[in-house]
Amino acid sequence: MSFAAHLHSTFPFKDVWSTYLADAQTYFPVTNSRLALLLLVNIPIIAIILNVIWQLIVPRNPTDPPVIFHWLPIIGSAISYGNDPLKFFFACREKYGDVFTFVLFGRRVTVALGPKGNNFILGGKSTVLNAEDAYKHLTTPVFGKDVVYDVPNEVFMEQKRFVKVGLSTDNLRAYVGMIEEEVEEFLKHDASFSVYQRNDINEWGSFDVCKVLAEITILTASRTLQGREVRQALDKSFSELYNDLDGGFTPLNFLFPNLPLPSYRRRDRAHVKISEFYVDIIKKRRAGGSQHEPDMIEALMQQTYRNGTSLKDHEIAHIMIALLMAGQHTSSASGSWALLHIAANSEVAEALYQEQVKYFATPDGKLRSMTYEEVRSLPLMDAVIRETLRLHPPIHSIMRKVRDDVAIPATLSAPSKDATYIVPKGYYVLASPAVSQTDPLVWKDALKWDPYRWSDPDGVAAKAFDTYADEKGEKIDYGFGAVSKGTDSPYQPFGAGKHRCIGEQFAYLQLGTVLATLIRRMEFHIDRVPDHNYHTMITMPKTPRNISYRRRKFD
Incomplete structure (x- = not known):
């Protein structure tokens, strides 16, 4: 033809x-x-025709990664990618291999899949594959100036070191009781648990898991990391401001950061007010007029940069906003997915409860409070969290912007034995640990939620975790203390390399304590786990997502 x-x-x-x-x-x-x-x-039709002709007849540089065919100019593959990124990635891999480029609203995005692709992008030099250029336009309006991606990489690494001070083991030990207390108070007073409050062990109630876990997550995080002043403010106007600020953390804001929309104006007003709220707390503490438990604000107030400069009040405030926003989204999403799977798997749910009985039962049949060391040593709970993070990582795509032409290693993918793909300056590169974590070429029954896969010491899961974990993986210091590089592992739930999340130990502790407290108080049931909703910044379950519950007999 x-x-x-x-x-x-x-x-x-x-x-x-x-x-x-x-x-x-x-x-x-x-x-x-x-x-x-x-x-x-006819302009749209002409544009589509020209776009198709361009793709079919214009010769491509042999060192350019293959470009995914797309009908719509500028929009490119945005619809397929946005509706189901993993389906899109696996389909493209089947046709083009592990390296390919797609168009996303005018951006050229080169994808590198698999552990080697993750290692290339997440382990790459920040001077070439840059996170600030990829995310600054999204994070700065929400988090604020002079922190995270609004500063050079070396400054951000110092700020991560400051945060790690506030995540000391002593602080984590103190947080367990606070988290448990917050969850129990929530169950006693929130309207979603009216059946629980009536103490009827035969009646079933229901709740929206995402709504409940979002509220529990922000309550527990504010009581621990954020400090008593923030926790007390959650019952007032702070919650409304938080919602307005949260409205600026969406895919729309990532693609179009400066639209003249009401949500953007609410975002900006909320940031100013929340920043002033934190600065006021800091000033009162500096003046000696505030009594507080050990928290992140106190830790940050004591830190100085390597050049001897102390953190400014607005920098502390903006770091606190970043911790509040980032931790809230990821932990509430992970907790929701975990509880959905527990509710859908009665045998695992019962085994988790019996694990509680084994470790925490008292002679009178009650369950005593947990300690930091005990929460970390619950084998099945740990496996449930790991498996949930494997199947439902909060972020499916991690991007960097290319500052200089960069060659993709031939071991990853190459057009010929004598050449490698070159990603041009100005492109974006994308890693997807979510693909590695659900790859049927790596994992047996890859899409099945099976926490027991983590109990096999010689299995794929255990080996992947050993490569990733701080305790056993290759160590490297990016400026905030030695951590496992983790970029070679097919399991990377908290990212890898220098931008690996420093809050993962707190996240494990928070999730473990919250889930253990809920499991010891109630039974749960749901017919099936909902599908993924990829239209949100953090991957959430689609509605309906109501879980049925009833109070345990011996609670």
């Missing part, structure tokens, strides 16, 4: 054009206005 015949069979533009001309002749008089309208109506 000739190219012209192929193009006509793919998109019969001649027939479409003729139809439009006939319709226009019928309904519009022969005027300049009619010609202008015809042009306006």
Whole structure:
């Protein structure tokens, strides 16, 4: 078949054009206005035709990664990617291999899949594959100036070191009791648990798991990391401000950071007010007028940069906002997915409860409070959290912007034995640990939620975790203390390399304590786990996502 015949069979533009001309002749008089309208109506069709022709006939540089065919100019593959990124990635891998480029609203994004792809991107030099250029436009309006991606990488690494001080083992030990107390108070007073509050062990109630876990997560995080002043403010206007600020952390804000929309204006007003709220707390503490438990604000107030400069009040405030926003989204999503799977797997749910009985039962049949060391040593609970993070990592795509032309290693993918792919300056690169974590070439029954896969010391899961874990993986110091590099592992739930999340130990502790407290108080049930909703910044379960519950007999 000739190219012209192929193009006509793919998109019969001649027939479409003729139809439009006939319709226009019928309904519009022969005027300049009619010609202008015809042009306006046909511009999208012409653009699509030119876009298709360009992709089919213009020769490509052999060192360019293959570009995914797309009908719509500028928009590119945004719809397929946005609706189901993992389905999109696996389908592209089947056709093009582990390295390919797709168009995302005008951006050229080169994807490198698998552990080698993750290692190339997440382990790459920040001077070439840069996170600030990829995310600053999204995070700075929400977090604030002079922190995270609004500063050079070396400054951000120092700020991560400051945060690690506030996540000391002594502080984590103190947090367990606070988290447990917050969850129990929530169950006693929140309207979602009216059946629980009536103490009827035969009646079932239900709750929206995402709504409940979001509230529990922010309550427990504010009581521990954020400090008593923030926790007390959650019952007032702070919650409304938080919601307005949270409205600026969406895929729309990532793609279009400066639209003249009401949500953008609410985001900006909320940031100013929340920042002032934190600065006021800091000033009162500096003046000695505030009594507080050990928390992150106290730790940050004591830190200095390597050049001897102390953290400014607004920097502390903006770091606190970043911790509040980032931790809230990821932990509430992970907790929701974990509880959904527990509710859908009665045998695992019962085994988790019996694990509680084994470790925490008292002679009178009650369950005593947990300690930091005990929460960390619950084998099945630990496996449930790991498996949930494997199947439902909060972030499916991690991007960097390319500052200089960069070669993709031939061991990852190459057009020939004598050449490698080159990603041009100005492109984005994308790693997807979510693909590695659900790859059927790596994991047996990859899409099945099976926490017991983590109990096999010689299995894929255990080996992947050993490569990733701080205790056993290759160590490297990026400026905030030695951590496991983890970029070679097919399991990377908290990212890898220098931008690996420093809050993962707190996240494990928070999730473990929250889930253990809920499990010891209630039984749960749901018919099936909902599908993924990929239209949110953090991957959440689709609605309906109500879990049924009833109070345990011996609670």
